[in-house]
Amino acid sequence: MQGLDDMTKRGAILKGTASYSAPMEFNMQAAGWIGVVTEWLTERLPETGLAAEWAALPSVELGLPLDTPSAFKRTVAEQRIDQRLRWLGALPSKAALRVLATPQEINTQSLQAGRRELKLALTSRAVVDPARIEELRNLSSTAFDLTKLIRLCEELNLAFATESYLSMAMLTRAIVDHIPPIFGMKNFTEVASNYGGSTLKRELKNLETTSRNIADLHLHSQIRRKEILPTITQVDASNSLDLLLAEIIVILSS
Known part of the structure; x- marks a missing residue:
């Protein structure tokens, strides 16, 4: 997926600064990373809901600008970056499933193929076990x-x-x-x-x-x-x- 490696690299660099950065600098960098990924998702995968899902993940920050972050606060920030990196790592399969699963995409694929059958190829959580x-x-x-x-x-x-x-x-x-x-x-x-x-x-x-x-x-x-x-x-x-x-x-x- 074009651009995914760059998005992931930005997050990894940000995680490396969590143990020593000042809150203001770190918070701005974290907000910048989250914003860039949101924009990238909106452009690359529109109408899938993935940009909203990314934005809804827990925020990454070290507190107020003049705070002195505790070791616990820095650890939490690192864990939240890891959570977002794991989300990005699962993105290719998630995006493929999301696109294949949407009813309009299924119908469009069938129409483009010139057939009257609907082809389903998906894996999903079960609502009823x-x-x-x-x-x-x-x-x-x-x-x-x-x-x-x-x-x-x-x-x-x-x-x-x-x-x-x-x-x-x-x-x-x-x-x-x-x-x-x-x-x-x-x-x-x-x-x-x-x-x-x-x-x-x-x-x-x-x-x-x-x-x-x-x-x-x-x-x-x-x-x-x-x-x-x-x-x-x-x-x-x-x-x-x-x-x-x-x-x-x-x-x-x-």
């Missing part, structure tokens, strides 16, 4: 067919891998609307209000409220002059969803 899906698949229930639930979980992982965040909101809503009969209830509002102890109720109520409201927002809103697409922060309900799936496994295993 594959081990949890396997536990569902291994359940033997005469009362409920879990085929659709398993497929919804698999498609949720695929939606995350391709950054299809609108689909994630809708799939999460579909899952919570699908499973209430397993709990002996008519809808998920009843499940969230009546099942489990206070901690579990709180998580299920959060899943009910956020998944329904966010999905409704994107499902039923009409087109307008300006649209803002959701981010993963808005649609990721993985923690609460995992608790829900775990309870389903407990119920159907007993």
Whole structure:
């Protein structure tokens, strides 16, 4: 990746000065390095979110201009530079994945190749743990067919891998609307209000409220002059969803 070695070298030089530099000089150099990399990412990898991800990493500084930095403060600065250097080291694979995974890029590649198939080549973190899906698949229930639930979980992982965040909101809503009969209830509002102890109720109520409201927002809103697409922060309900799936496994295993 053109320019990456230079960006990394700048960071390594900065780390070498952290043990002795005065705060003002060091802070200016650190801000300069972070700014240059941000500009480089914006130019080289636009519309990927990588520049924002870089900028959101912990700040690198030694305190106020007239401070006398402690050894601990200097060590923290070095560790934060190391964190940013590791991020840069993983950038080529991260950038390739980000570009390949975006829906518009997949569609563009298919169009340019003159074919009607979509080619996916990606690796991604799973929103629903594959081990949890396997536990569902291994359940033997005469009362409920879990085929659709398993497929919804698999498609949720695929939606995350391709950054299809609108689909994630809708799939999460579909899952919570699908499973209430397993709990002996008519809808998920009843499940969230009546099942489990206070901690579990709180998580299920959060899943009910956020998944329904966010999905409704994107499902039923009409087109307008300006649209803002959701981010993963808005649609990721993985923690609460995992608790829900775990309870389903407990119920159907007993």
